[in-house]
Amino acid sequence: MSAPSPPRERRPTLADVARLAGVSLGSASRVLSVPEQVKPATREKVERAVVQLGYIRDGAARALASRRTHTIAALYPTLNNPIFAHSTHSMQQTLWRLGYQLLITSPEYQTSDEPAIIRATLERGVDGLIMVGTDHSDDIYALLRQRGLPYVLIWSTDETDYPHCVGISNFQSMYDLTRVVLEYGHRDIAVCGGHTARNERARGRRDGVLAAMAEQGLAMPAEWILETPLSYQAGRDAFRQLWSGKRRPTAILFGTDLQAIGALYEARRMGVRVPQEVSILGFDNIEEGEFMQPALSTIRLPAHEIGRLAAERVVALIEGRDMPPARPLAHSVLLRESLGPVNAKAPPP
Structure with missing residues (x-):
């Protein structure tokens, strides 16, 4: 035979709060609903009574009365x-x-x-x-x-x-980043972002890269425009795919730092030097990117x-x-060690 459940204690009511605080029921209600309209001394007494009694407002009843759930x-x-x-x-x-x-x-x-x-x-x-x-x-x-x-x-x-x-503007942000990459002498640029269906952020970032290149009379090979999940693993897979082609990009712009960090990891695993052989850039400025080796160049968004x-x-x-x-x-371009000039001379390993 199971033990009987302990009796439930009576929950304190707003009337209990008002009684303990020594104020009217209306004053107690106003403290909890529109505290800015109540004198500080009254508000302090009611708030002290609420804590002492462990009073919790009935959210459903409050929403019904005010027609708001807050x-x-x-x-x-x-x-x-x-x-x-x-x-x-x-x-x-x-x-x-x-x-x-x-x-x-x-x-x-x-x-x-x-x-x-x-x-x-x-x-x-x-x-x-x-x-x-x-x-x-x-x-x-x-x-x-x-x-x-x-x-x-x-x-x-x-x-x-x-x-x-x-x-x-995701378009403008990635456009600005690509302009910097071009100033470093890169012309063979690839882009890897998220899936663009129902995602204007991915479209804007991709189109920003393509627009900056088009201004310089450059076109990107279709096989260098990748859409992948937004994950570390997807970045690893994308880097392997791009690096296995007959022609390799000198810079890869990723639509998120997650993908770019995955690519940095995969490049190191494969023995590919960043930025000496390829520059890798991200977008977001998550904290992990700053602590990568090399530190990730990216877009900071607020x-x-x-x-x-x-x-x-x-x-x-x-x-x-x-x-x-x-x-x-406002966004900002953060230049770190993962971006370098084309054909940068690397120190001996």
Whole structure:
């Protein structure tokens, strides 16, 4: 015979909080709902009573009364890329400061799953949505319009005229990086990015490389334009593929640091010297790239700033405040040891 369950303790109520704090029920409610409208002394007494009693508000009841959940959803393409962690951290911290919580979801690059994920997220009840990228299905945008849900797009300002996009131009970023590679004398350049279907970020980065080369009258062989998963292993595989051809590039630009780091590892394993025999460059500026041997040249994008500004903007939209159209954020080219001039003379091994 199983032992009887211990009796459940009565949960403290808002009335208990008000009684212990010595204030009216209405004052206690205002402290928890609109604290900025309550005198500091009253707020301090109520907050002390909340802690002493272990009182926790009923989120469902609060949402029913206010018609708000104070929850923002964020749709990221994957949770398996360190660069996204920087933005989710600042996003969560900013939302918490503004009185909101963050719910993160991801289709792991299975874009066909996005509509179902968005629908399920909205059914849970959220006040706003933040989505990485601008290339989403018409069904998703139709659903957001139908629900009248405020939303912000992040990471990219390419291929859209939506005014609430917080990010960089991926095209311009990779164009700028390629111009530097060309200045180092490289003409045999390859590019390896993510799959471009439903991914304007991958398209922009690829097209930025091709545009910079076209300005110099250069064309890239089709077999040097690769689309792969965004992973270390994919970078390794891509490097082996490019290096096994009859003609080899002198520089390879990768769409993410994950791929580039994989390529650096594979080059070292194969005995290929970087940058003496080939230059390898990435995109994102994740921390691991700086500690590679050689250190990875890359594009720094303002991930922390993207998260903070997106959070502030979506809350402003929820609360009905006018917001001017967002402008593209600044990126920067970080030159490290993995980029060198063509046919650089290497020291003896």
